[in-house]
Amino acid sequence: MHRYPGIRSDSDLYTFGYRFKPWTSTPIATADETLKYMGEVIEDNGIDEHIRYQHQFDSASWSSDTQTGRLAGRCSDTGAPFAFTCNFLWMCQGYYEHARGYTPAWDGMDSFRGQIVHPQTWPENLDYRGKRVLVIGSGATTATIVPAIASDCEHVTVLQRSPTYFIPGRNENPLASQLRELQIDESWIHGSFAGRSSTSRLNSPSDVSNSRKPPRMNCWQGSATTCLTTTTSRRTSPRATGPGASASRSCRMGTFSKASRPARRTS
Template sequence: MAEAATLQKIAHGGATQHFDVIIVGAGISGIGGAYHLTTQRPGTRYCVLEALDSFGGTWLTHTYPGIRSDSDLYTFGYRFKPWVGPPIATAAEILSYMGEVIDENGLAPHIRYRRRISSARWSSKDKLWTLQVTGPDGVETYTTNFLWMCQGYYRHSVGYTPEWPGMADFGGSIVHPQTWPADLDLKGKKVVVIGSGATAATLVPNIAGDCEHVTLLQRSPTYFVPGRNENELANTLRQLQVDESWIHEIVRRKVLFDQHEFTRRAIEESDTVKAELLEGVKMFLGEDFDVAKHFTPRYRPWRQRIAFVPDGDLFQGVASGKASVVTDEIECFTKTGLLLKSGETLDADVIITATGFDLSVLGDIAFEIDGQPLDFAKTVTYRGMMFTGVPNLVWVFGYFRASWTLRADLIGDFVCRLLAHMEKTGAKQVEVALRPEDKDMKIGGWIDPEDFNPGYLMRNMHLLPQAGDKPEWRHTQDYWTEKDLFPTIDLDDAAFRYS
């Protein structure tokens, strides 16, 4: 009853309110974190602060036609909640799934919507974070012992659009998928989609039927995996009337094993994997299509994210003539479309810039540690989730080559175990620090560009924490190792400083 009264009081503003843990963000990571606290740490007084009107994060903010996952839901779904739909799911299906998690576990009373955090200040004297939050009724103040950052890593409010000459001269509409207008009518229009990633590959086949014509304009190609949007193993197990929880676990393990093997081969047998990926494209487009120009990237497989194309819909759209692909660079916008560096022109009524997003480090919140502004880029990360000199804070940053939620679940277990350890030992503060044996460790960027180098990271590496060359001081992006390692992390290791 006391907690319910506290939550009610927060909903209507009022005095400073205190929680043992505050989770920032009600997306896939935040809802997962709330579940883990509820089930593994019953009695913990926690709150989820979400800036938007509802839960969902990416799956709520992105409303462009055809919005869907680019990884399978047997691994993007939580390990504790069976997925029973197609492997590649729409935003609506994912939101429905998350809503079931909230309802089935009584998480709704803990979530505070329309709460945007402007500042977070840590006091070593009080062993508390103090948050200034703008809510529906004005400014609210929260304090908490522990911050669990689940806000993702990009800015939801606006996407990334490069500045090209002549943009102001264009007589049509310029739209970024992240801020898709509800009243945008593409019927009978000539549309150019700029980009080559999963968003562009989703948009093109989903708007091709409405447009007069849609052109995918890319500076350089991306790897895709076309295939049927179903899982044959799951289908077989359902025919055998196996329990859905078993199906989820078995299929999940098989997908993870296959992904691990694919990643290994992409690095060790990159030429063979490249040929296999391109052969998949040729199956839809035929031998006469210039796959070498339009769908053969300059980099080896998995140096950037590979998206699954369900039923090859992108390639079917191209093969049917409803869509076309142009690989070139933009010289400038014109009144009627685009002039390319090759001299070719593209007429357009609407230009869609599927050109990525802007990195948002720790949710654009102004952080202070004992009165000093936090320069996040000067910290060193502990396993991509804690940071030197930043007490009582964990950040969920998922995987590039596997589903984000896999790491959200692993970190959920870790946070609950860390909180239990602090409770048992009486510690009120924990932070990570380099150990004596780390004094000569080589320090570099958040991720090695030779390993993974998408544009949104390369543009913003200067904003991210630094990493060491030892596995504990970097985000290794290696789920296959971390799934066994995370449960065995020694919380008494010298990297952890308690007080």
């Protein structure tokens, strides 16, 4: 569904991966790595014959008379209608509206002379080279798009509501790498970092000796896959209106240019 530049997982694949298919690559996977992994899971376990591709559901209803559910829709490639009945329906479509992304209206949108692009419907051949780009928001999508396009754009500005900060990420798990060098079984390694075994979760071989360091410093010196956060320190602003109003100490606008060091978003 998503095809924007730099797309990758926003959580480590030890968490997202399956225990019966241990994840063996870098913690934060690219889109191609994720597709390859899922393809292997489907093929290795004979799941393909149970999947209906290119099916778009339009409605789901329940019949108390027959004690069954009914799903109806159309095939997205041919437009042919279809209907299925089931005894159990498990909704796994996530929280995205797949037909179109949410784009709020704001004053002046109609008179804007540039191009407005939603990441969910990113054009395949969008040319942003040499352009001045404004990215609204600072979530997982922004954290992957901005480093991917910054070197090609004249200037990239990030507009955000809640202050966040990013640190350079090292997409690796040193302890997992050392366990592989010791030829530890991959399923054990995967289960350990997914929190599925009795072993305490460690991010780095030096976690014990670094226990007195600030948690975020430990994280950065380890795999740096969980180091995104929002600013919680606030002060009262004399310009704020209303009782108890406050303003963040951090700047709400960040900019990226060609000279910017690529940052990594982590979950």
